[in-house]
Amino acid sequence: MGGTDIERLIALLARLPGLGPRSARRAALALLRQPQARMLPLAQAMEQAARSVRTCSSCGNLDTRDPCTICTDPGRDAGMVCVVETVGDLWALERAGVHRGVYQVLGGTLSALSGMGPDDLNVAPLLARIAQGGVHEVILALGATVDGATTAHWLQDRLAGSAVAVSRVGQGVPMGGALDVLDDGTLAAALMARRPA
Amino acid sequence: MGGTDIERLIALLARLPGLGPRSARRAALALLRQPQARMLPLAQAMEQAARSVRTCSSCGNLDTRDPCTICTDPGRDAGMVCVVETVGDLWALERAGVHRGVYQVLGGTLSALSGMGPDDLNVAPLLARIAQGGVHEVILALGATVDGATTAHWLQDRLAGSAVAVSRVGQGVPMGGALDVLDDGTLAAALMARRPA
Incomplete structure (x- = not known):
């Protein structure tokens, strides 16, 4: 695959949620094609966020x-x-x-x-x-x-x-949702949460 | 969304092929939860690859x-x-x-x-x-x-x-492929590429 640096990059990208081995390779290739314009800015944004972002001691945000x-x-x-x-x-x-x-x-x-x-x-x-x-x-x-x-x-x-x-928070039919595609649990919750019209 | 550093990270992640705004947010959250164990190693792998990887002047790899x-x-x-x-x-x-x-x-x-x-x-x-x-x-x-x-x-x-x-390279039915799900072009290519059995 052309160097352990590339393999390591792909392995770490593949651990992101939403990316598998295949899409990690595509993402790595896209980054490697534009190292200055895409890869370094993303690497720097990650380092900056890792340094600056903390958990709010009050609410957990x-x-x-x-x-x-x-x-x-x-x-x-x-x-x-x-x-x-x-x-x-x-x-x-x-x-x-x-x-x-x-x-x-x-x-x-x-x-x-x-x-x-x-x-x-x-x-x-x-x-x-x-x-x-x-x-x-x-x-x-x-x-x-x-x-x-x-x-x-x-x-x-x-x-x-x-x-x-x-x-x-209320439970029931989501906005834009058609009844016939909803699961039984949601339908039961929606009926129980009925209100006078 | 809690700081421009986070927004910038999400925006850059969302530009990767295979990731959209939604999965970029999930990926950013996963990285932010483990800045030392996940985000910094990925950032360093990217910087290392951006520095070390080049295009082979002979073959383009x-x-x-x-x-x-x-x-x-x-x-x-x-x-x-x-x-x-x-x-x-x-x-x-x-x-x-x-x-x-x-x-x-x-x-x-x-x-x-x-x-x-x-x-x-x-x-x-x-x-x-x-x-x-x-x-x-x-x-x-x-x-x-x-x-x-x-x-x-x-x-x-x-x-x-x-x-x-x-x-x-040959064209035709891919390994493990059923004929009834293939497109017309592939079927035509497979028939033209027929060989004595």
Whole structure:
């Protein structure tokens, strides 16, 4: 394949999610064709990000600042905390632009299979903020999976004693979704979540 | 999205072939979660490859050496030259381990649409090697496309005056392929390439 440097590059690219051995080779070739214009800028962006990006000690977001841009934004409602599993979920909500409060990134869900217990979840900053009386609503935006539901129930229990309003995001037919292609679980959730028209 | 460093990383990753905006975000998140274990090694592999990898002045392969490992391998038949369009094609043949000669990477095909003319093809080293009398067979392993066929015809014309045997790779039913899923062009080529059983 022309040198261990190329093989090493392909092997590391192939470990990225979404890339396999085949697409890693295509990506490596594209980079090798333009080392100055494409490969070095990407390498430098990676080094820069590895140096500058840290986990927000308040909410668990990834940012160049700690506390992060969202936590320190005076235009956002710090008393409304949206609990998500991952930073990817936070990014998705930010792209949608639908949440004007702040976040708490758990870093996963309770999961017997993967050995995630309550101590593994990044929930202490949220509990501390609640204890200080700065939170009025917690929105649980966890995945509609068994582990997501388990985690939501556990958090509801933990927050039951406080004066905080706890809500969960709605479940049902996704926007633009046709009923006949949806799974049974979604259809059941949509029927249970029915409202007066 | 938490900082321009992250946005810049995602934008550069999204330009890789095989990655779109969505998978670039997933890849960036995976790298950001393990900056020391994953992101820095990949960045360093890229810088190392950008520094060390060059185009072989003899065959057009990408390697840390010039002339490349294949051209300088005494175990290979330097008189049998396989002509391919891209380095990716060369890699594919090397993975298959089916060619024991050397290569000539054209860097593309003749193409009116993309404005590729004979002067844009890396063919001079092959002609020089032939003029020196060191080549006994040229195998045209070009794609079964209009541009590939045009380029093969043009090369056959260029080599017609020399004493070199020129062949083209066979066309037909791919190994493991069922006839009913093949396109008409492949079926026609397979029938024309029929041999006594």
